[in-house]
Amino acid sequence: MSQDKELPWVETVDTSYLESLLGYNARRAFLVAGAKFSERMDRFDLKPADFSVLSLVLHNPGITSRQLCATLAIQPPNLVGLVGALERRGLVERHPHPRDGRAMGLHLTPAGEKLVADAERTVAELEAEAASALSPSELRTLLKLLQKVYR
Amino acid sequence: MSQDKELPWVETVDTSYLESLLGYNARRAFLVAGAKFSERMDRFDLKPADFSVLSLVLHNPGITSRQLCATLAIQPPNLVGLVGALERRGLVERHPHPRDGRAMGLHLTPAGEKLVADAERTVAELEAEAASALSPSELRTLLKLLQKVYR
DNA sequence: TATTGTTATACTCTATAACTATA
């Protein structure tokens, strides 16, 4: 009783089910946004995590590693090398925390301040591009809904 | 001329700038959605990529590796081991493609069909949970906007 | 000449356990 009917094959992939799922769409959008980010930030030699750290230090002078980890959902051991590299590049400095002897506060150097300012300008252009596919009010809605998911 | 003014420290982290960026929000939401997914899918021993592949094979019998790669933004070499493992678990079978001698068509086994059906039911519960934080119409809007980003 | 599937390989990202210094 061999099966001699021809097996089915696929002309156009039906993605309707996956596209109804949050995780699939979040991953695809995350990949596209990440690729565009890398493309523009290569000239600063900043990966997404580097940019996030520098930007948080700019807006929160004296922030500690622990606070960075909590904010960015990074494990403490994975932040050590990242901050160390930024320090070796002369972009950030670590000083003893004035109120907690266990902690180190992070501060931008003048070179770091300049780099972050340039990088944030570039990121603003990026967001403007995303908003061109989306419309400013759609972008605001998207951010608001994403925040509802992770908060 | 030593600096003897006390250095600043951070009480509450100001995340307002990062929260205005698409990439940051997409990553955070993706992490939360992924964690909830893993939590529920552990009993099926399916990672997100495994589920996506099985689900695509269910809805597209005979789909090829190349089509899976394009749909899921996975590199071909990284799909080989994934499909191989599903095959060794007796969930999928690979048969020669009826129209292209280079390709292999993927098909679910009866065991694979049962597992995917159970897994999709579980994922439906997951989405319902997300929708509880979001409202059904907000979830629809979120998916639509994410698709605009990556298409 | 281009494409499918594959092997080998390397790089990045992320996670866990254990240690130290301080709270």
Added chain:
DNA sequence: TATAGTTATAGAGTATAACAATA
């Protein structure tokens, strides 16, 4: 006893180059 930072290490996930078979 708990927390901040660190070291060492292991596991995912993802990327590129190169090859055989087929289009």
